[in-house]
Amino acid sequence: MTGRDDIILEYLAExxxxxxxxxxxxxxxxxxxxxxxxxxxxxLPKLEAAELIEIADPSGPWYRITEKGERYLQGEADLRDEPEPNA
Structure with missing residues (x-):
């Protein structure tokens, strides 16, 4: 994950x-x-592949944060052991 990823996730969560x-x-x-x-x-495709965001409406597509994304921001989901998805 990158610092930009955290900003995107934090914005969607807030x-x-x-x-x-x-x-x-x-x-x-x-x-x-x-x-x-x-x-x-x-x-966004990398965040989606990591299940931190999901498509809320495919007509856009429109993205929203997932429960896993919320847990990641709260420090409850550790992604260090998960390889970064190729997208």
Missing amino acids: TGVALNKRGLEINLSSDGYDISYSTIKRR
């Missing part, structure tokens, strides 16, 4: 909303985070 890639970029930017669309586009 807001409790489901967002698409562009929505994440716009909202993170307006909150002062410097994460590019290309980074978001590259990292």
Whole structure:
């Protein structure tokens, strides 16, 4: 996981909303985070493969944090033993 991953997960957890890639970029930017669309586009499939986020609505797709993602942020899910998914 990267620091950018944590920012994405924290944002989804704090807001409790489901967002698409562009929505994440716009909202993170307006909150002062410097994460590019290309980074978001590259990292979301990895977060999904690690089961930290899920697709809430495939029409976007719209992403939301999972229970595992919440546990990861709370320090209850250790991902060090899990290989980073290739996406």
